[in-house]
Amino acid sequence: MTVAVTESPAPLTAPTAGSPASVGQRRLLTLLFVDLSGSTAMAEWMEAEHYAAMLAGLRELYERIVPHHGGVIARIQGDGMLAVFGHPEVREDDGRRATEAALELHTAVRGLVPPGPKPADFPGLTLHSGIHAGIVLVNDGDQMRGRFELLGNAPNIAARLSEAAKRDEIIASEESLGLQSQFFETGPRFTLQLRGRATPLAAYRVHGRAAVGRRFEASVRRGLAPFVGRGGELAALDAALARTLAGNSHWLGLRAGAGVGKTRLTEEFLRRAADQACQIHRGYCESYLSAEPLQPFLQMLRAMGGLADRPQDAPPELFAAQQSEPAQRADALLALLLALARRTPQVVCIDDLQWADDASLRLLHRLRAAAHRERLPLLLLTASRPQPDQAGSAPPDANDAHADVIELPPLTETEAARAVQLLLPQIDPFIASEVQRHAGGNPLFIEELCHAAADARGGLTEGQSSAAWLAALVESRVGRLPPEQASLVRLAAVIGNVIPVWLLEALTGCGERHPAVQALAAQDFIFPDQRPGHLRFKHGITRDVVYEATGLHERQALHRRISAELAARGAAAAGQFHEQLAYHDAAANDWPSAARHAEAAGDQALAASALDRAKKQFRAALAALEFLPDDEHRRRRWVGIAQRLGMACVFDASQDDLRVLRHAAGLAQADGDAGLIARTEYWLAYVGYALGETRDSLRHARAAVETAQACGDNALLAQLPGTVGQLQAAAANYAEALPMLDLAIARQRQRASKSAINQIGLSFSLCCRAYVLGDQGRFEQAHEIFAEALAPFDGSGHAVEASMQGWRAAVLLWQGRWAEARQAAAVAHRVGAQVRSMFTCAMGHAAGAYGAWMQDADPAARQHILDATAWLAPRGGGLYSSFQHGWLADLLSTQGDAGAARHHVALALRRGRQHDWIGGAMAYRAAARLAARMGDAPRARRYLALARGAGEQRNSDHEAAVTALLEAELELDDGWRAALERARIEFERMGMTGFLERARQLGGG
Incomplete structure (x- = not known):
């Protein structure tokens, strides 16, 4: 029998007029859905009284086991049950608790024997269970709905997982367990396509408990993240150990929030300390059910059990501690550790001290005092999370109040970047920066976001940064805040990752120096931004989790308040807040205002050449328009915004951008306005060109020319020669490309002084002509034209500078001027990263790497070019990607990697x-x-003949000369010396210095 759950989407949509300000409570819950296997068949052969007795036995197990693990039964219906973990308080280990409860339930049910006669083939009682976590709207229940009414998709998914489970099987979703899956023996990770869910769900079959007690051991099973940074902290730990070895006692406490790396640092230190003349004892505290009084010290005692087999090595205090009664156990443990310290230096390490029981804390402080009094060589090393009071500082009675505390900060930007690079060596720099922004230097967040990006094969999608198990870690911290601070952090999350202080003060009366704000800063929630007058979330992932956990109606009301404050202030600020207003209006479902402000913000960003922001805002405007009535005005506006999106895509296009423009072309065709059609075809051609779809782009360009001529759009006709010339150049049709480029340049020179857009068009056309001349071996002319093209933008950091320097680097590579090519490529890469143009960033990276290979045979070049190729792959871009594959083929064939080279x-x-x-x-x-x-x-x-033909197709003198050089190097026949001489003469004529040096070396000088 199945427990019914309420289907979710309707209650979670935007409120209608007159709806209540708040419905239920929005909570992050882990849900355990269990059902009896084969219950329908059993009901047919069991007497009703026997069946009722069996159900009563099941109910008794449910009611005993679920609360034991910290869960709450939401509903029991027949033989099925739905339990929630995380109500009323979210705990970071709710996923683990739900799984432990499921395992115990399955074991207990297998031991039940139903009353009455049973068929000979009766397999025994078993459950099948599903576990999933997510945001759920919790309403009070009643006799029909159970203790709670749970609205949201998470209960449905838990039910679907239970349905998918076979007899005696537990299926838990990956996002509900995450790292905690390592506490269990599981099958391999797999994906399920569940009914009602658009994307597959990753999950595990849970077979039993693993021999893992600590979170660090779980991390080891998964694979430790690379250890980066922490040089100063390691030095402090080493110095403390040196003082201990010299005969002193010391208590050193590591203090930091969850995931910052206390345990990882401790393990690194203890690995080094193991080589020193000391004994190491380790224990940990936990908040789970297996915790016992004196837990960390008893763990140390059990680890010393091996000494009992060698009485000559064991102090008598060991046997006394092992045989002590519970009431005397603390005294015996104290005597044992002091006796050991009198014999040899001791290191006593306790992790997660914030969960220590009172008996362990008392023993720890007694041990510190006794070792200090006797001057024993004892190093106490504890790791703990902060225990803030109302003001946000550590209270004087903190667990480690008598320790010399090392406050462990998040990783620096450089360290975080190194960690991301080690975890995702091929990830593109833009995704890497997103990981860093969301993680805020927290190593655990970095690791999890890198896993999410890797699973997504090249990107982080909305919501990926808040997998339920990780969100529970954040929400449990928020849940421990005093009410004023919790309310403040939720409001700050609705404002955004960056919080203007004036806005926060206008909404709450709390300025930057308010005690509640300073307490949140002390606890690593928010901190002063680099820009004066702004605050920022320490970890972007924290902001995302807090935002998602805030109730929909509460969020929308806050968005409306924020929008009103921004509008009032922006009325006198010349449209300063269009971008923020677009975001808050959309979140409040005010679609007309959202579309208006997003469009204006896109125009502002485009004018400032902030192309990535322009794309984002134009896309937001198009999304907002979808909620407005469908009429001719809306459709024409949609097409106009899509065309401006095309302008913003010039230096960083994607297949998604192309799909938007194709839809715009369909709308324009339906409208029938020739001017609208011509311009949409123009942008289809240009964005297709940026993606390397030259053949299709030429078709769209011809259609744009024909339609523009028919409707007399002279402004567009003035732009089209440059576009057609660039397309023909990309297709290596130089005979057709050069006349079109010359025509475009002549027209653009006349208009360049009138606007920055015209100057960009002129420079780009000049750049394209220079690259064509360079391919033909006319390098001197090419560099003169490059100089003219770059002059208005050199050092400007504009996207067009990155593009032109990338082409200049390619021409310098053709010419064999490796060092100069690397310099130009470095500019393309750096500026491309600044303006978030992945194409120019990646091409600069690849060109620089190939230059390093040709100049110094740099062994890292291969991986750098592969990385750049991987960066571009998710965007579907292919403009001149034969460059990268050609460079790799040349490099790999030289290295002798035949398989990769052929690929x-x-x-x-x-x-x-x-x-x-x-x-x-x-x-x-x-x-x-x-x-x-x-x-x-x-x-x-x-x-070789095909290589010559490919060069002749482009009328490329430099290709012909390099092919002749290879012919000489391979010495396939007696004509190799003649080929070498031809190559040498051509290299001298064209100034191809690097290749000329190779030819001279081959010819013996």
């Missing part, structure tokens, strides 16, 4: 289907080198 040869040549032949000749040369290494001279000659 990139194939990828480079596949780009030819979109008319991207820029890396074709290089790919064929790599194939020739591989064939020659295998002794297949005929195939090598054929590939």
Whole structure:
């Protein structure tokens, strides 16, 4: 029989007029759904009285076991039960508690014997269970609904997991367990496509408990994150150990919030201390059911059990402690540790001291005092979380009040970046920066966000940063705050990750120096931002969790209040708050205002060349328009915003952007306005060009020209020659490209002084012409034109500077001027990262790496180019990607990695289907080198001929010369010296210095 749960979506939608300000409580809960296996069949052969007795036995087990693990039974219906963990208080180990309860229930039910006669094939009683966690709206229940009415998708998913479980099987979702899954023996991670859920759900089958007691041991089973930073803290620990070895007693306390790395630092220190002349004893405290009085010290005593087998090594106090009665156990343990310290230096380490029982704390303080009094070589090392009082500072009676405390800070930006790089070596820098922003230097958050990004294969999606088990860790901290601070942090979360102090004060009366604000800063919730007058959440993930846990109606009311304050202040500030108003209006479901402000914010960002922000705002405006009545005005406005989105995509396009423009083209066609159609086709062509879809983009460009001519759109016709010229250049149709570029440049020179947009267009057309000339070996002319193109933007940090320096780097690589190419590539990479243009950032990274390979045979070059290629893959971009594959094919074939080289040869040549032949000749040369290494001279000659043909297709003198050099290097026939001489002459003529040096070395000088 199945327990009914209330389907969720309707109650969680926006409130209608007259709806209550708040419905129920929004809570993060872990839900355990259990059901008796085969109950329908049993009901057929069991007498009703026997069946009722069996149900009573089940109910007794449910009511005894679930509360024992800290859960609350929400509803029992027939043989099924729904229990919640995290009500009324969220605990960070709710997922573990729910799983422990499920295991105990399954064991207990297997031991039940139903009354009455049973069929011969009766397999015994078993349960099947599902565990899931998430945000749930909790209402008071009644006789029909049970103790609680639970609204939300999480109860439904828990029920679906229970349905999916087989006899005596427990299925727990990954997001409900997370790292806590390592406390259990589980099957491999798998995914389920559950009814009513759009995306697959990752889950585990739980088989039993693992031999793991500490969270650190769970981390070890999963695989420890890399240890970075903490040099100063390790030095302090080493110094304390040195003083202990010299005969002194010392208590050192590590203090930091959850996940900051206390245990990881302790383990690193103890690993080093193990090589010293001391004994190490370890224990930990926990808040779970297995905790016992004197827990950490009893763990140490049990670990010393091996000494009992060697009486000559064991002090008599050991046997006394092992045989002591509970009432005398603390005295015996104290005597034992002091006796050991009299023999040799001792290190006593206790983790998670914040959960220590009173008996353990008393013993710890007695041990400290006795060791100090006798001057014994004893180092006490404890790790604890802060125990703030109402003002946010540690109270004088804190567990470690007598210790020399090391406050462990979050990782610095440099350390956090290193940690991300080690965990995700190929992740693109923009995702890496998002991880850092959300994690705020917390190593646990960094690790979990990196896992989320890796599972998403290249990105963090909305809500990924708050997996339920991690959200519970944050919510449990918020739940311990005094009411004023909890209310303040929830309001701050609704304002955003960055909180203007004036806005917070206007809404709450609390300024930056208010005690409640300072208490939140002391507890690592919010802290002063670099910009005066602003606060910031210490960890972006904390803000996200707190926001999601705030009730919908409460959130929307706060968003409306915030919007009103911003609008009032912005009325005199010339539209200063469009971006913030767009966000808060959308969150309050005020869609007309949200669309208006997002569009204005996008225009402002576009004018300031903040292209990533412009894209974000234009997309927000389009999303808001979807909630407005569908009429001609809305559709034309949608198309107009989509066209401006296309302008913002020029330097960092994605397939999603292309899909938006295709939809806009459909709307424009339905509208029938020729001007609207022509401009939409133009932006389809340009964004397609930015994605490397040259063939399709040429088709859209021709359609734009025809439609613009038909409707007399002279302004668009003035822009189109440059676009067509760039497309033809990308397709290596230089004979058609150069006249179009020359026409565009002539027109743009006349208009360049009138606007920054015209100057950008002129510089980009000049850059494109320079790269074509460079490919033809006319390097001197190319560099003159590059200089003119760059002059207005050199050092500006503008996106067009990154793009032009990237092309200049490519031309310098063709010319063999490796050092200069690397310098230009570094600018492209740096500026691309600043303006968040992934294409220019990645191409600069790859070009610089190839230059390092050609100049110094840098062994890291291969991985750097692979990284850059991986960064671009999720965006679906392919503009000139044959470059990267050609570079990799050349490098890998030189290294002798034939399989990988052939793979990139194939990828480079596949780009030819979109008319991207820029890396074709290089790919064929790599194939020739591989064939020659295998002794297949005929195939090598054929590939050399294809390389020559690919160069001739582009009228590329530099490709012809480099192909001749490879022909000489391979010495396939007697004509190799003639080929070498041809290459040398051409290298000298074109100033290809790096290649000329190679030719001279091959010719013996």
